[in-house]
Amino acid sequence: MKIHVAKEILSANDAVAAENRAAFDEHGLLVLNLMASPGAGKTTLILATAQALGDGVRPGVIEGDLASRIDADTIAARGIPVTQINTGGSCHLDAPMIRTALPQLPLANLDLLFIENVGNLVCTAEFELGAHRAVVVASAPEGHDKPYKYPGMFARADAVVLNKADLLSVFDFDVDYFRRGIEMLNLNAPIFPLSSRTGEGMEAWVEWVKKQVEER
Amino acid sequence: MKIHVAKEILSANDAVAAENRAAFDEHGLLVLNLMASPGAGKTTLILATAQALGDGVRPGVIEGDLASRIDADTIAARGIPVTQINTGGSCHLDAPMIRTALPQLPLANLDLLFIENVGNLVCTAEFELGAHRAVVVASAPEGHDKPYKYPGMFARADAVVLNKADLLSVFDFDVDYFRRGIEMLNLNAPIFPLSSRTGEGMEAWVEWVKKQVEER
Numbered sequence: 001m002k003i004h005v006a007k008e009i010l011s012a013n014d015a016v017a018a019e020n021r022a023a024f025d026e027h028g029l030l031v032l033n034l035m036a037s038p039g040a041g042k043t044t045l046i047l048a049t050a051q052a053l054g055d056g057v058r059p060g061v062i063e064g065d066l067a068s069r070i071d072a073d074t075i076a077a078r079g080i081p082v083t084q085i086n087t088g089g090s091c092h093l094d095a096p097m098i099r100t101a102l103p104q105l106p107l108a109n110l111d112l113l114f115i116e117n118v119g120n121l122v123c124t125a126e127f128e129l130g131a132h133r134a135v136v137v138a139s140a141p142e143g144h145d146k147p148y149k150y151p152g153m154f155a156r157a158d159a160v161v162l163n164k165a166d167l168l169s170v171f172d173f174d175v176d177y178f179r180r181g182i183e184m185l186n187l188n189a190p191i192f193p194l195s196s197r198t199g200e201g202m203e204a205w206v207e208w209v210k211k212q213v214e215e216r
Numbered sequence: 217m218k219i220h221v222a223k224e225i226l227s228a229n230d231a232v233a234a235e236n237r238a239a240f241d242e243h244g245l246l247v248l249n250l251m252a253s254p255g256a257g258k259t260t261l262i263l264a265t266a267q268a269l270g271d272g273v274r275p276g277v278i279e280g281d282l283a284s285r286i287d288a289d290t291i292a293a294r295g296i297p298v299t300q301i302n303t304g305g306s307c308h309l310d311a312p313m314i315r316t317a318l319p320q321l322p323l324a325n326l327d328l329l330f331i332e333n334v335g336n337l338v339c340t341a342e343f344e345l346g347a348h349r350a351v352v353v354a355s356a357p358e359g360h361d362k363p364y365k366y367p368g369m370f371a372r373a374d375a376v377v378l379n380k381a382d383l384l385s386v387f388d389f390d391v392d393y394f395r396r397g398i399e400m401l402n403l404n405a406p407i408f409p410l411s412s413r414t415g416e417g418m419e420a421w422v423e424w425v426k427k428q429v430e431e432r
Contacts, residue, residue, distance in 0.1 A: 037254040039357060066368065122282065142357075
């Protein structure tokens with residue numbers, strides 16, 4: 001019974017995700033679904049990426065949180081179009097929430113839309129939103145064992161950012177062990193160790209994002 | 217329909233949680249449900265706490281993870297009775313999982329049982345396990361805004377540990393802002409800034425745990 005209802009919900013979600021995708025494609029927009037643990041640094045990564053991309057790529061953001069407008073306010077203060085979704089108790093964004101948010105954004109004037117999902121390394125992976133790429137943002141303080149403990153998330157990533165990489169040594173973080181854990185699940189996802197705060201390692205990630213936008 | 221089924225599941229869970237609680241009380245055992253984001257340092261906190269408590273308090277551990285035995289192996293290597301629950305895809309522990317794990321532990325020879333929940337700052341808060349106290353483990357790298365973004369979790373905490381507090385300045389962590397966020401939701405939960413790694417600030421937390429065990 002539980003499983004039957006869950007399947008119905010997922011299939012209804014997928015139908016709306018397909019509509020979202022069509023709306024994105026109509027505007028020639030590349031959409032990234034950023035998923036991570038709470039506090040991995042998704043917002044800081046979005047801001048650093050937008051700045052590094054420069055004027056050639058016009059970004060927008062959908063912010064997902066259970067509560068508060070903290071991240072949306074931070075992004076709006078930098079002049080980037082943003083809308084906030086508060087999920088109430090829900091542990092993930094879903095496609096209908098995204099559909100509701102779209103009229104709040106000037107889609108025709110954007111090239112790249114970041115969807116910052118709720119901080120959750122499990123549930124967010126189960127709901128398609130209509131995005132073109134799933135990006136998992138891990139971070140050095142969380143430890144190198146995350147791909148082994150949360151395989152579902154890393155298995156479906158199109159790219160993995162390892163944020164706060166300026167602090168790898170502080171946390172005895174073994175990048176090879178982390179990398180092997182991901183490759184065991186997913187041979188296709190490039191891995192980008194970087195620091196959104198110091199700018200270290202940003203180039204390769206920004207090149208990857210730029211390439212996805214250009215291939216739209 | 218969705219809500220109706222969810223309510224049935226929760227109520228079945230609560231019935232098993234009450235049975236778990238009865239089993240714990242029969243053995244005079246104090247049980248803590250540790251909830252946190254992935255990588256907040258729950259396992260390191262358990263090990264540091266067990267060591268600081270000394271011989272007077274006999275600890276045991278139930279480890280919850282989607283996959284792997286990494287944490288259980290770490291704890292077993294220190295001679296602490298431990299059993300691992302792998303939830304498969306599930307984003308939280310529930311009471312039936314705990315019931316299944318109990319025969320794997322020497323309950324009659326324990327004073328304190330740590331349940332290390334799946335790393336998830338949302339879903340774990342919704343499922344009673346039968347534990348006596350809910351402890352939220354936040355950590356400095358996650359940032360001081362977590363109580364504002366994940367209010368449900370902090371609202372139901374009986375105590376909050378702020379781990380990795382040796383790195384507060386590295387992450388520009390404003391402890392007062394963090395504290396106000398919790399107090400807005402929950403005036404009763406003591407907050408323990410500490411570092412499981414360096415031992416800094418452990419005394420007040422260990423005293424609190426000891427007091428809970430003695431009051432059983």
